[in-house]
Amino acid sequence: MYYYKFNIADWHLATSHLSLEEEAIYFKLINFYYDSEQAIPLETDSVIRRLRLGSVRDIVGIVLKEFFVLQEDGWHHLRCDDEISKYHYKAEVNQRIGKLGGRPKKTESVSDGIPEITLTKNQEPLTINQEPITNIKPLIGETKFPPCPYDSLLLLWKKHLPHLTQPRTWEGSRQANMKSRWIQASKPSQYSPDGYKTKEDGIEWWDGFFSYIATDTKLAEGFESKDRSWKPDLQWILLPANFQKIIDGNYNK
Numbered sequence: 001m002y003y004y005k006f007n008i009a010d011w012h013l014a015t016s017h018l019s020l021e022e023e024a025i026y027f028k029l030i031n032f033y034y035d036s037e038q039a040i041p042l043e044t045d046s047v048i049r050r051l052r053l054g055s056v057r058d059i060v061g062i063v064l065k066e067f068f069v070l071q072e073d074g075w076h077h078l079r080c081d082d083e084i085s086k087y088h089y090k091a092e093v094n095q096r097i098g099k100l101g102g103r104p105k106k107t108e109s110v111s112d113g114i115p116e117i118t119l120t121k122n123q124e125p126l127t128i129n130q131e132p133i134t135n136i137k138p139l140i141g142e143t144k145f146p147p148c149p150y151d152s153l154l155l156l157w158k159k160h161l162p163h164l165t166q167p168r169t170w171e172g173s174r175q176a177n178m179k180s181r182w183i184q185a186s187k188p189s190q191y192s193p194d195g196y197k198t199k200e201d202g203i204e205w206w207d208g209f210f211s212y213i214a215t216d217t218k219l220a221e222g223f224e225s226k227d228r229s230w231k232p233d234l235q236w237i238l239l240p241a242n243f244q245k246i247i248d249g250n251y252n253k
Helices: 008-015 020-036 045-050 054-067 078-099 150-160 172-186 199-216 240-247
Strands: 069-071 074-076 223-225 228-230
Touching: 008 020, 020 045, 020 054, 020 078, 045 054, 069 228, 074 078, 078 172, 078 240, 150 172, 150 199, 172 199, 172 240
Parallel strands: none
Antiparallel strands: 069 074, 223 228
16 A cells, blocks of 8 residues: 555554654554555564664564554554555455446436446545444445345355354445455456356355365464464455465465
8 A cells, every 4th residue: 555544633542652662663563564565474573674673673572462463474453454455445446437437427327337436545435334234235336246245145154154253243344345355256266267257156156165264274273372362253354365365275274
């Protein structure tokens, strides 16, 4: 990402107890996170060297433990992950609109069924209102490709991985992430040579995908590291980098 929003009030609230040195280190780590669009690696020496933080290595560790979450693939910052997902979702929507010839003028009708929308760098990603998880509304722009069947995919997650965290709500960036992976998985790949073009075939694909996670990967049982256990949730599975690693077989038994 070359750009991200900086909420001054939120920042002051979260960092008011830090020293100036600690706050500066936290800020550099956040910028690195957005720039690389990846978690801080478990082996932090390369990041410390790149950010010129070798003389304050101990403070880096303190900041990581306070503001980041240690997972199997590195130190995650949940808000950063959320904003990166929103960024990719907006980029994907703009790309799809561009392929249709750009945004229609206000006086023109939209013959392809996609409502007129405006996405700018300063606009929040499109979200939905609070709704029960069993009544999820489709996101704007889902008329060209079969709409993502959120409810069905959530039921498949519960079917194959009932022992992992089950989401109580599914909206905003979570819904946007699932929609992005729904479209991504539909395209032919080495993992799925045929992809899918219909809702029914897509549901069958995701049924197999969640079954694969449950039976063929280490993710279903989680990981132990540094006296703590960690198990993924559906939100983690659907993050772009994590989804690709699962497809690539990085977590196979």
